[in-house]
Every structure is written in C-alpha cells, then in structure tokens.
Amino acid sequence: MLAVTLAALPSLLLSPSVPATGSRARAAAVRMAGDGPSFGDLDGSTARIGIIKARWHPEMSDSLIAGAKEALAACGVKEENIVETEVPGSYELPLAARYMALSGSVDAILPVGILIKGDTYHFEAISDSVSSGLMSVGMQTGVPILFGVLTCMSEEQARVRSIGPGNHGPDWGRAAVEMALLRQSAVGGPKSKFFMGFGDSGEDDAKPMTRPAERIGF
Template structure:
C-alpha cells in the first residue's frame, strides 16, 4: 500500500518485547532536520517496547550514501542484534538522487545478506521536502517508528528461528 494512504506509525500485529535486545542506529547527518526526527521516533519506539537505553548505540555518518559502511562497521565492531539505517534523500535537479538511492538500497541489502543480523532500511526517498516532513513525524507518521518496529520483529524472528529445533529432520 502506498504510504500516502496510511500512517507509517500504525503498529500492526503483536510487537515482541525489546527488553533483551541490542540495537545499533546509524543516522545520516545530511538533511538532519528530517533525520533527527526519524531518530527520535525510532529511539522512542524502541524504548516504548522495552529496549534499555544502554542497549541502543547511535552513530552518525555524513550522508545517506555512507549508511552502508556505517552499518557494516556496526555489524563488525559491536554486538547489536539489529542495525537501523536512517537517512533522507530528496530529489533535486540532477541524477545524483538516483545514484544515491540505488547505491544505498543495494548497499544495505548487501550488508543484510553478508552478516547474520537484520539491517533495517529506514531511508526516505522523496520528491520534495514536504513529503519528507510528512514521513518524519508529519501526517504520515514517522518512518523511524516503522524502522524500530521492523527491527524488533526481525530480531524476534531470528531468535525464534535459532531457538527452534530443526522442524524437518529427514
């Protein structure tokens, strides 16, 4: 469903407790008027669902393109259960937008598949500033909330899969 038809902050399904989970958040400094709001929503949602402050590491990178290496560093040098990448790319007059969006999308996907840890894509890719504001605490909620909920659910899924015996033993 298109985000213009729903509030991103709506919680769907049962949300597991984040009490025993550790999170890394990598935030882009570029467009910080938006990314700071994404971080606030993300952080508050983790705390709301039981995460402990000392189990949340926040690191900043210069721009959205650097989220990929920031997430990789987080995976390599910390013991977090999930990483949340928060950024914002707003369409400009050049193709720069396309290159950044494609690179970050592929990069985060690669970090996801290279490490045994969920890496959550919390990057806004909008046509204009108003669309970004609408998705960073505005009329469409906060993508940071959504990213936090996704991280909690993915850690719970991974824990569930690791704790189950093999279902099919042939």
C-alpha cells in the same frame, strides 16, 4: 469539444499519471504513511539495536530517530542496548552498517537517511547504491538491516514522512525489534553471534571482544 473534455474528466481524475497537489497530496501522503505493517506485542528487553544517522536534513532525521526510539522504549528495549553513531550522508550508511554488524554489538541495525530528488541524476545513483548496499550488508553478515532511508521527490514529501502523524520512525523501531528477535531465535539467543568467519568461535562469551569498530563509536 467541450463534451469530450467533460466526458474524459472522470478518467483523468482517477488516472495515476495526474499528480495530486496541495492539501490533497499531503492527505494522501499521510494516509499512505499510516498504512504500514501491524505489529503484535514485542518484548525487546533483550534486543540490541543500532541506529546510524546520516547528517543531511538533520531536523527530519532527528524526528525519525526520536520516533524510532519511542517505539523501542515501548517495546522494552533498554537504553543501554541502543548503540548510536552517525555518518556524513546516506551514501556512507552501508559501510557504517557493515562495521557495526561485524562488531557483534547489535541484533539489528536501523540506518536513517533522507534523499530528496534534485535536478541531476545524483538522487537515482545514491538511492540505488544505498538500497543495494544495505541489503547486501544484511545478507552477508546475517544481521538484519532496516531500510530507514526516505527517498522522496520533494522536501514536502520528506517532511510529511518524518515529522508529525506520518513519521515513519515508530514503525522502523518496531520492525527493528521484530527482526532482532528473529535473529536471536535463529542464532540461539540474545548473546549469540552469527559467525561468517569474523571474530572468535564464541566459545568464551565471558571474554570481552576486542574490535576495531570501538574506535568509531560501536
């Protein structure tokens, strides 16, 4: 019996069904967080970036946003071209992102939220709804919407991915600049709007745009 157990031990250690724990789990999480995409030189001097913060888990959300803003600054994004607002929770992020996209004030939007698994189905329902909603906003408006929502099984996982060397914020910031530049190239420049029946025709760009979204911080 002991021989069988020892023989099976290597495969058990390699099996993805056996979760890592303690320092091994933290090290693996940090390595995974560092395996993000590579970015070349990004000139974000004309990019207009929106950031929407969900107020749950503020320490971690603030750390993610700080990391994103450091990356934006490193890419040359001007402080006055960063539009920030906040909503109560992650479930409200898609609608806020839609308002911001339709305001014509930004080239890309980074919604930031943290969802942590609990004892009920709430986590799955919110995660699915938010991810689907954010994708839908981007497809409907033509404004790139980043997925800056951590969906974690524990608070420890969330902290590893938001505070310290595993902070996802810098990569999100660089991705926002890259997608903003992609949008600009697609619609004809930094001051162009992607019209889907919203607003005017864009013929008079010198005319200030009146929009209800100004009332909620955009």
